[in-house]
Amino acid sequence: MAEESIITPEMRQAIGMELEPVVMEVEKGHLRRFAQAIDDPNPLWQDEGYAQGTRYGSIIAPPTFLCTLRPEGQELPFQNPLRRRLNGGNRWQFFLPVRPGDVITGRSKISDIYEAQGRVGRLLFILRETTYTNQRGELVARHWGTNISY
Amino acid sequence: MSAMLYYEDVHIGDELPTLTKHPTTQQLVKYAGASGDFYQIHYDKDFALGLGLPGVILHGLLKAAFLGQLLTDWIGVEGFIKEFDCSYRGMDVPGQPLYCKGRVTNKFEEGNEHCIECDIWTENPGGEHTTPGKAVVVLPRRS
Numbered sequence: 001m002a003e004e005s006i007i008t009p010e011m012r013q014a015i016g017m018e019l020e021p022v023v024m025e026v027e028k029g030h031l032r033r034f035a036q037a038i039d040d041p042n043p044l045w046q047d048e049g050y051a052q053g054t055r056y057g058s059i060i061a062p063p064t065f066l067c068t069l070r071p072e073g074q075e076l077p078f079q080n081p082l083r084r085r086l087n088g089g090n091r092w093q094f095f096l097p098v099r100p101g102d103v104i105t106g107r108s109k110i111s112d113i114y115e116a117q118g119r120v121g122r123l124l125f126i127l128r129e130t131t132y133t134n135q136r137g138e139l140v141a142r143h144w145g146t147n148i149s150y
Numbered sequence: 151m152s153a154m155l156y157y158e159d160v161h162i163g164d165e166l167p168t169l170t171k172h173p174t175t176q177q178l179v180k181y182a183g184a185s186g187d188f189y190q191i192h193y194d195k196d197f198a199l200g201l202g203l204p205g206v207i208l209h210g211l212l213k214a215a216f217l218g219q220l221l222t223d224w225i226g227v228e229g230f231i232k233e234f235d236c237s238y239r240g241m242d243v244p245g246q247p248l249y250c251k252g253r254v255t256n257k258f259e260e261g262n263e264h265c266i267e268c269d270i271w272t273e274n275p276g277g278e279h280t281t282p283g284k285a286v287v288v289l290p291r292r293s
Contacts, residue, residue, distance in 0.1 A: 030184070037184035038215040039177060044227055054227045063218035063231050067211050068185050084201050085189070087210035089283075091235030120202075146237075 006122060010078035011113050017077060018109045024069040026061060028100040034065055061098035064090075066132050066141055069106045076110070080149055082124055088146035096140045103135040111144075124149040155226050157257070157264035157289040166252035166268065169220045173208055173244045181212045203241070210238040213248070213281045217270050220250040221285055228290045232265065236283030242274060249273040252285070263288045 035045040040062060043050040051059040067090070098104065112127040130143040178192045187209055190197035198206050214236050221231050242248055249272065256267035265286050272281040 033180075034184040037177065037180040038212060038219065039171065040215070040219045040222075042219070042222060044222075056227070062215065063222065063234070064211060064215045067214075070186050087238055089235065089237030090211065090214050091233070092231075093233040094231055144235075 006081055006115055006124060007113060008078060014077050014110050015113055016109065016111070018107065019076075022069055022106045022108075024104050024106075026065075026098055026100050026102045026104060028059065030068070031059060031061055031065065031100060034068060035062060038062065038064075056097055056099075058099050063092065063094065065098060066092075066104065066106070066143065069104055069132070076126070080124065080126075082122070082149035085147055085149045088125065088148045090146075091144040093142040094140075095142075096134070096138055098134070098140055102140075104132050104140060105134075106130050106132050118150065120150050122150065153226075154228055155224065155289055156292045157266070158292050160254055160257065160266050160289065162254050162257060164254040166220060166224045166254075166270070169216065169223060169250040171216050171248045171250065173212070173242070173248060175206060175244045178206060178208065178212070178244060181209055181215075185209070185211060187211065205243055208242040208244065208248075210236075210281070213238065213242065213272050214283075216248065216250050216272060217281065217283060217285075220252060220270060221287060224252070225287050225289060230288045232263070232286040232288050234270070234283060234285035236270065236281045238281055240274065240278055240280030242272065242280050246275050248280075255284075264291050265289075 032046050045062050048059055108128050108130040111129045114125050116123045126147045128145045132140045134140050182188050182192055192206055192209050195205050217236055251273055252268045252270040254268045258265050265288055267286050270283050270285050271279040274280050
């Protein structure tokens with residue numbers, strides 16, 4: 001039995017739309033709190049003395065740190081009728097290390113929206129692509145994220 | 151950190167050293183604060199139960215961070231993660247260990263880079279792979 005689509009014209013229009021860029025200065029204290037929160041004792045994230053002796057020459061951010069810059073948390077340009085949501089998956093490509101003092105800009109666009117039928121009912125998939133650049137305009141990382149509402 | 155890992159030392163089929171994490175409700179609160187993800191299913195038990203969840207559950211991105219640690223612990227400071235992905239197939243709850251594991255699936259050279267491809271995943275105490283993914287890392291060469 002086919003149910004009516006929950007994808008509205010507003011959602012269709014949003015596909016391909018770029019969201020407002022998000023800018024964040026990377027702070028040492030934030031890196032430390034993040035490393036403590038994920039319980040990763042690697043001195044490369046926290047110990048300047050250790051890090052200076054490595055090829056990086058300074059502490060750097062752990063791989064998933066850029067997700068704290070949250071273009072994903074932005075208001076979407078449409079109403080989502082489903083209130084429960086889950087993270088479906090994440091994918092990253094990394095090009096350059098992220099250091100304290102870097103000013104990172106995240107530019108996201110909605111790459112796709114589609115629906116499917118799951119065990120728990122109707123699922124709405126919202127896919128986003130984000131590029132992260134630093135203050136020199138260098139591409140630091142790319143991210144693809146899938147959010148599922150149900 | 152461990153001794154330096156070289157491209158020549160890694161072989162298809164090798165297993166990555168298992169990383170065991172012990173997530174707690176306190177860790178979920180710390181992660182919510184550090185990451186800025188304040189969705190209540192990760193720290194408000196009543197809210198989570200109200201949505202039909204078994205209780206508070208781990209952030210997907212926290213599990214991704216665990217897999218990131220699995221990789222960076224393995225490759226050391228001379229290695230570089232080129233890309234990695236994971237999908238959240240099963241929910242994980244605090245109060246039980248989560249085993250982060252991986253296996254080498256391919257080795258190849260791309261330009262000047264010596265790349266290792268591997269499957270990575272988190273495993274719950276029941277042996278279910280709750281967060282499967284893949285990674286490509288770049289390692290130094292001995293010569």
